[in-house]
Amino acid sequence: MQSEHKEIITKERFLDLFEKNRALLTKNDTALLAGTREKAIATFARLGFPDTSLETWNLTSLEESFNRGYDYYLRPSEEVDVQKVFRCNIPHLDTAVIGQLNGWYVSKDVPLMELGNGIIMGSLAEARKKYPQLIEKYFGTVADDAGDGFTALNTAFAQDGVFIYVPDNVKSPKPVQLINVIHHDENIFLQSRNLIVVGANAKLSLVHCDDSYNHQASFSNIVTEIHVGEHGVMDHYKLQNLNNNSTLISSVFFRLEDSASLESHYISLNGGLLRNNIRVRFNAPHGRANIYGLYLMDRKQHVDNQVFIDHAYPDCTSSETFKGILDENARAIFNGHVLVRRDAVKTDARQSNKNILLTDTARVNSKPFLEIYNDDVKCSHGSTTGQIDQESMFYLRQRGIGEETARMLLMFAFADEIVTRIDIPQLRQRIEDMVKKRLQGELQICEQCVLHCSTPEHPVEFQIDLSKI
């Protein structure tokens, strides 16, 4: 049994599915991994799917999403024309592009690339066969199954996804662009599991895109584990541009070793229900993590960013900067949690969440939460929600700038604080452009785009030239 048609999502369905397909799922497991899987399914049996009775889920109900019914596959669909699907690359950006279709790794040539500098990149399923020891060392050690039913389920069913290994002292010469496209004729539930290992003194830039290809409903449960070794550097970009019928549960777990450095950028431009679980653990002293988020939501879109930063060791610095613009009936949730443990002295942790509401039907919930168990810390958080600053509006209009243009200029400026943090110039330009289009209400990514496009009858004119001169 490879697929289950249009069934609603329940705990029982997946427990049953696991029982019936244990042999298939564990086929390439080492003993250790098989054990991890068994433990995970037991955890999932205990936790089930989260519901609104849990404090971290109380504002995000999945009931409607669950009840849409989805197909689920334990094998990838037949070969697709990769070139046709993956048109979403960023112009002039020299990246190594790797792709996933419905959670499965796809490639034209080889499923696993081994580059001259020792970098391994490709299918996780393939890597499990080829490098069982390496996978065993990291897989399931960064993610926390006990914290969330979705993660446990993902671990139990983990089959494919992307594996990237950057050995010690190797700096990846170009950014890796990981494109995850959802394309299916029926509603689909998909899971994928990514494992990224950045060695000591190593460096990796990863651009991780979640895109839809059509209007079909989808439910994704994606877990990514990222280990950054001593003095390692990770630049992480998460771009989300999904259709309005999509539900995405994205859980990214970062583990930072001594003096490791992380920059992570979450740019959410579209999606039905987006849930980002972002968990950072400082596993040794002197780490640094800056997490940025920008969400531009309208209609009935729902974005829920849950950031947990675990300061378990001394001398680590973290910041969370999340900004959002909410239009129509959109809803945004920010739940930042900084935990400073007893011995984590000289911790410096900052949280900031700023929102602009454009209508009286848009909603924001913000909970910047600090939990501190030691006195030698510098922690702060701030949250503001309101409308576009009226002082600034007056100033711009007094200079002869029309009301609409002034509003657009200020919204773009508001978003710019996040966009400007993007280190890859071509990517920054691309995102700037996308943000601008999004704010103008005419975002599209590909020619085939089905998202909230400008219609030929109502072409959107750019009133401002925002290009930097």
Added chain:
Amino acid sequence: MESQANKILDEVTQGDYKYGFVTDIDTEFAPVGLSEDTIHYISAKKNEPAFMLEFRLKAYRHWLTMSQPKWAHLNISPINFQEIIFYAAPKKKKELSSLDEVDPELLATFNKLGISLDEQKKLAGVAGVAVDAVIDSVSVKTTFSETLSKHGIIFCSFSEAVQNHPDLVKQYMGSVVPYTDNYFAALNSAVFSDGSFCYIPKGVRCPMELSTYFRINAANTGQFERTLIVAEEGAYVSYMEGCTAPQRDENQLHAAIVEIVAMKDASVKYSTVQNWYPGDKNGLGGIYNFVTKRGICKGSNSKISWTQVETGSAITWKYPSCILLGDHSVGEFYSVAVTNNHQQADTGTKMMHLGKNTRSTIISKGISAGQSNNSYRGLVRISKNAVNSRNYSQCDSLLLGARCGAHTYPYIQVDNKSSIVEHEATTSKISEDQLFYCQQRGISNESAIGLIVNGYAKEVLKQLPMEFAVEAQKLLSISLEGSVG
């Protein structure tokens, strides 16, 4: 330097409680434990009208269906309600008609606590303060009632209000905090024994500060008092509340309710200096302080302002809140919460913006020392119809010592575009630089900590009425200096 500062911190954070004495008075008790019989007993003791008994029984039956809330950042040892005495009252010799007839032991007790029940004595040169003195389950004396009644103000014990103003009690009791509100509110509604009642008629500005002083004296008892303040259109009152308890090894339960109703243009200022016995250095004993305080700004332009200085109790669970229903109404919450040794506090506020152009301000200063945990928990909710509303919140934490915890749980919900909500928070410790600076000017580290802590809390302390501000300031210094824990 570091170790010296630590040593001083140890010294200053391990003081003793100076209100821990017990008064030997003849007390009558309800039978131990809780059942419908207990409620009948209390109601009969107080000679209550039928509607009161009915209210209590409804609350009790509802309470039976509830369980103790677990969401707070608190570690609460189980409470055995069958071991608590729910009613304890000093035995009356006869009906009292003047101050001279109050049991001299009781007078002495309040004098010892610094509370004057003598109307002739004015506090520190300030205009009189009317006091309702509550010991264990009953009010023993309310001063200045007659003076106040000339202005049409009713200020008396809750029991008296039930007898003399049953219509007002019936109208407002439970209107802001219904008995279904939460576990401890239901319990209080079932067994509350006394408290204060205050009614300010239309257009009257209360000429003096009103205050209630709560004292737990008897052992194994719980105190369940209930305060109701109604300010009619255009009225103003400033109300203060203080509390202490003897030093005992077992925990004692205090579950109170305060309800405030402010009509159009009315303004109510409610100040608390909470100094219940916090338990000893090892966390033994102390009061469990589970309080529901809430006010409703019913009319337009009304205002409710809460100020609290929380230094006592083993556990504090308390969120004085404002429902801003009237357009242009204002809610304020100013709080200093100090925890030391093994104390735990989970306190904050809720600002519910329902009316248009409503405004709220939250200033919270948490100070944690020893092995204590101090949490700020606050909700700001701007509903869709509360257009053009504003909230500003600032909640800061100061940590003294490496083994304490300070936590901030702000919940912010905004449902319209024209409102602005701002929240800021910082966590810090007293810096070596600050201490060194003071030291260089010849100030001992001990005084320096007192100075810095008071400076840190100043924004809140300045909100207190003068009579209280002095007391609170002293309390803050000494709670960290060594004479009070």
Added chain:
Amino acid sequence: MLLQIKNLHAGINGKEILRGVDLEVNAGEVHAIMGPNGTGKSTLASVIAGREVFDVTAGEIFYKGKDLQKLSIEDRAREGIFLGFQYPVEIPGVSITNFMRTAVNEVRKFKGLDPLPAGEFLRLMEEKKQLVEITSNLTNRSVNEGFSGGEKKKNEIFQMAMLEPTLAILDETDSGLDIDALRIVANGVNKLRRPDNAFVVITHYQRLLDYIVPDFVHVLFEGKIVKSGGKELALELEEKGYDWIKKEQE
């Protein structure tokens, strides 16, 4: 006549601030409006610019013969009214270049002109920067963000030079300026004076008027212009102080 204000009453949240202001300004003139704090000087400037938080309860404002109250904030600006702010707001994320380019081109569009080509625009920027002696990279920074008081005021004059208004109202442009910055700002204004434009300079002190010599001085007190005269009135005020006006009013 460029600007004509008749019996203007205006206020905020039901509180009346302007209580019957009359003022006439012709092209080629410089007017100074002086007065103690809180008498409505900034309110007058804001009301002319069309700030929406103020309500005009009575009176009329004509500009180039048009009823100003019928125009939006930006249309007033496009018609040539420039307000130099006392406290210019910081706008993070909007570069001055982008901001000015948008403003200049929107004003041009209003006048039926094509947008200025990028090269020409940049040349214009350079030229006007020199006028107010801006040497730094000010123009690549966000509008007013992190500017010192002097930089903010210079930036206001720079923007005025870029937009070439017909009527410029400078609200306490001298406040918070050291003597060098004051001279630069005043020089900028003087260089922009032409027979076809006019300036209304709002100031608390006479100091600025040593550099920008007014044709007329008005004293605004409790929401009304209570005294008008030539530039010597400013000197008299400096000497006698505002108490003199207060006493005269009593």
